[in-house]
Amino acid sequence: MNDQSLLLWIIGAILTFTGLAGxxxxxxxxxxxxxxxLLFGAWAENFRFVGLWTLLALAGMAGLTYLVEFAATALGARKYGGSQRAMVxxxxxGLVGMAFGVPGILLGxxxxxxxxxxxxxxxxxxxxxxxxxxxxxMAIGVAGKLAIGIAMIGLFLVVRLF
Structure with a gap:
């Protein structure tokens, strides 16, 4: 492993753990x-093990986390008697709340x-x-996002190691 690969692995690990926390x-x-x-991890090995199709799947899974978050929030309102208007x-x-930092994200x-x-x-x-x-x-959405994130890491590891 050369210095460039090591640096890419370190950056990849930092981004992966930060992303998981995020x-x-x-x-x-x-x-x-x-x-x-995960992209930096694949790049560290010149995409020898983790290639385009795996990266596309990982990108799709990353996008899915947002769908899960918004859908779970809306469906939670519905499950507790909320109308279509409450879901919307x-x-x-949630979208407007993003402009107001953490309180807006939580209370919006x-x-x-x-x-x-x-x-x-x-x-x-x-x-x-x-x-x-x-x-x-929202709590179910966070759990769903975390599950997808762990699955992303799992997919990366399976493709990389096997």
Missing amino acids: LLLPLIPGAPLLFLG GAVLG PIAGAVIGELSLQRTLDQASRAGFGTVVG
């Missing part, structure tokens, strides 16, 4: 960093679901249930 923590783009870390509000609240989807329900003249209790469902959905 799947749990707001404001860190976990999936893209995780993918970049949760997703829009909840506020969006509650506002969506209140706009349909639902009671505060009904709207609060949709907001709670959003919290449950």
Whole structure:
């Protein structure tokens, strides 16, 4: 292993671990960093083991983490009695909340679901249930993102080692 390969492996490991942490923590783009870390790992060996098709699969899995996060948030609101408007509000609240840092990321989807329900003249209790469902959905979404991230690392290792 030459110095360049070693440096690429070190960068890849740092990006991979940061990306894995980012799947749990707001404001860190976990999936893209995780993918970049694995890409650097493949590059360290001149793509000899991990090639284009594996990298495309890993990129698709990274994209899937965002779909899982938004879908779980919306479906959590729905599961706890929220309307279609609460589901849309949760997703829009999450997107708008990104502009306001960690508090916005955490509270935006909840506020969006509650506002969506209140706009349909639902009671505060009904709207609060949709907001709670959003919290449950967000937690499930984080677990789903983490599972996909671990699967990405697993796929990389299987292709690399076998």
